[in-house]
Amino acid sequence: MHWLRIWSVITGALLLAACGGTLPPATISIWVDSDGFSPARVEAPAGKPLSIVVRNLDAQEHQWAIQTLPMVVQGKADPMAGHNMAGMSDAGMGSTPPQLHIVAPVGEQAELTFTPAQRGEYPFLCILPGHSEQGVLVVE
């Protein structure tokens, strides 16, 4: 019995330590294949850093984009801050580029970190021509 009590004290101390400093971003993993995003509905708190990780399980490229989402800007404004286009192909860039944009190459994952500023429901979708995967990011 005694070791259980010690363990709970240690765990509590670690939790306190975690809350005291700068929190690492919360991470949401979203899988995508030709059937769509999974999960298609994800939730995150406003005003806290959020990492979206898109894992592409398909044999073709997919993207994850939100057209408009108010963000907390940290440090100097970087016009590419909302983009992770390491695996970018020419397809998918319309006349109005989305504010948030992740390109997930075949069999790989890509990550983007940002801080949503306002509550709301923000639809996300794959913007490649002919693709219809979609979902929603709920900021609470």
Ligand SMILES: [Cu+2]
């Ligand atoms: Cu797609």
